[in-house]
Amino acid sequence: MLALAGVLAMVSTACSKSSNASGLPPLTTVFVQKFRYHGMPATLPSGLHMFRFENQESFPITHEMIPIALPPGKTAQDVINEAKAKGPDSEDEWLHIGGDFGPADTGASVIETLYLPPGNYAIACWQTGKPNGQENGPPHAAIGMVFQFKVT
Ligand SMILES: [Cu+2]
Known part of the structure; x- marks a missing residue:
C-alpha cells in the first residue's frame, strides 16, 4: 500500500490536475487535521476521480472518509445533526x-477511485475514537467532521 501510494504520488506531481498522460484519473489529496477535512474542493467536474485520504493528526486516532450522496435539500448540517441525534x-x-476511505490510523493513507455523476455529496467520518485514546465518543460527524461538495 505504501509503495503504491509512492508511485501514485509521483504520477500525480508529474501531471496537471485535470488531465494526465498516464490515463489515470486526476488525483486529489484530502487530509485530516483536528477533526477537519482539508484539500477537498467544493466543486468537482463529473467523472472519474482518484482521492488520497491521509490521516495527518498529531495524536493517534482512527479516521475515515466515507463519501455519501446527499438527497435533495439535505446539507452537511443534516449529516451533523443526525450524527448528534442518533450516534x-x-x-x-x-x-x-462506494469507496470507503479507511479506517486509517494517524500517519496512514488510503487511495481509491470514484466515479462521480453530477449531484450533491458529502464526505464524513463516523469513527468514535477520542483524542485521549478512549473509544466510544461521539461519531466525529457529530462534532463537524463533514464536508459537502458538488459535482457538476
Ligand atoms: Cu474521524
Whole structure:
C-alpha cells in the first residue's frame, strides 16, 4: 500500500490536475487535521476521480472518509445533526456511493477511485475514537467532521 501510494504520488506531481498522460484519473489529496477535512474542493467536474485520504493528526486516532450522496435539500448540517441525534448508527441513513476511505490510523493513507455523476455529496467520518485514546465518543460527524461538495 505504501509503495503504491509512492508511485501514485509521483504520477500525480508529474501531471496537471485535470488531465494526465498516464490515463489515470486526476488525483486529489484530502487530509485530516483536528477533526477537519482539508484539500477537498467544493466543486468537482463529473467523472472519474482518484482521492488520497491521509490521516495527518498529531495524536493517534482512527479516521475515515466515507463519501455519501446527499438527497435533495439535505446539507452537511443534516449529516451533523443526525450524527448528534442518533450516534454512529446514523451512518446507515445515508446513501453510500462506494469507496470507503479507511479506517486509517494517524500517519496512514488510503487511495481509491470514484466515479462521480453530477449531484450533491458529502464526505464524513463516523469513527468514535477520542483524542485521549478512549473509544466510544461521539461519531466525529457529530462534532463537524463533514464536508459537502458538488459535482457538476
Ligand atoms: Cu474521524
